[in-house]
Amino acid sequence: MKIEPFSLERYFAKHEFSARYLLSCSDCEALTLAELLEMADEEAAALWQNLKLAYTESSGHPLLREAISGIYDGIRPDDTLVVVPEEGIFLLMNALLSPGDRIVCTYPAYQSLYEIARSLGCEVTTWEPNEENGWHFDPEQLGRLLKKPTKLVVVNFPHNPTGFVPTKDEYLEMVRLVEKSGAYLLSDEMYRLLELEPNTTLPAGCEVYERAMSLFGLSKSFGLPGLRLGWVASHDAEVLEQMASLKDYTTICGSAPSEILALIAVRNRKKIVAAQISRARRNLKHLEQFIGNHEDYFSLNWPRGGSICLARLLAAQDSMSFCEDLVEQAGIMLVPSRMFHFGDSHVRFGFGRESFPTVLDHFAEYLSRI
């Protein structure tokens, strides 16, 4: 398989564990093992205590799949497949796509959402938002893009990297258009439940369209990326089965400790996610103040969900060399938009971590020096 390097992940590989300060992480503050275990009910605590480090069921632990199905309306445990989130994208595209197929994908995007399709010989059409209109993804434009035969539409809301979330009506309109075109839908919902305004959580794709596959996991909204655990939920049994069959060539089955820890997390999702949302909201107040104090440097469309947003860098320099200087001189890692193959005019802020206000202070200090 020939595939382009994943620019964003390579950038993280270079800086994440060497830079002193991180200002662009997309995950929320990670829980400790002790914090998570404290939330275990009697059943889960016993499963953890007596856990044998054996192979696990390929589709996922039955209790975990049951807990996952409880997040959705009308989804049964059998409608879920436990995967590593990134693996889920890989399996789905390999299960569904053939050379010559066309996909339409929200863009800028987490690279695997289109790159895997491209590596399989598919034609990739991008659907871009309007920055002047708050990074709005216009359903009418999707309608126009779907005039040509399309095998798969890929959407990602809350959107990485802009933090855009459509209204429920707009999302349902998008799904209706996909359904009308006959395409499958991959709805990457990795930042779901982390909507910043009350009552703006969208229905999951799998709840509103038979041929939709919803990707979710514990890395972002739950702050548990180290578990490497997510899932795909769908009413399309055939696609899930094909994915399960390909999984024998990737991970075979999930990690036994991660599955039990994930069970505890999913059963306690309200408490865990509420704490992450309140931290994100707190951090956004600091970001608001920071942007207000640096209007000559940045303009920002306010995010509506997730833990990231994309600011335009107004300073004369391109964002790539700006970020390179920043990490070299101040030890602060900020992701430039080139890592999303989206020009050199933007930077991504990640506001899910506890250290965010402190790192912003260091950033402000750096800006006052240059």
Ligand SMILES: Cc1ncc(COP(=O)(O)O)c(C=O)c1O
């Ligand atoms: C939109 C999106 N989808 C999928 C993933 C992959 O998630 P994971 O790192 O948990 O495999 C990410 C990670 O950043 C993401 O931002």
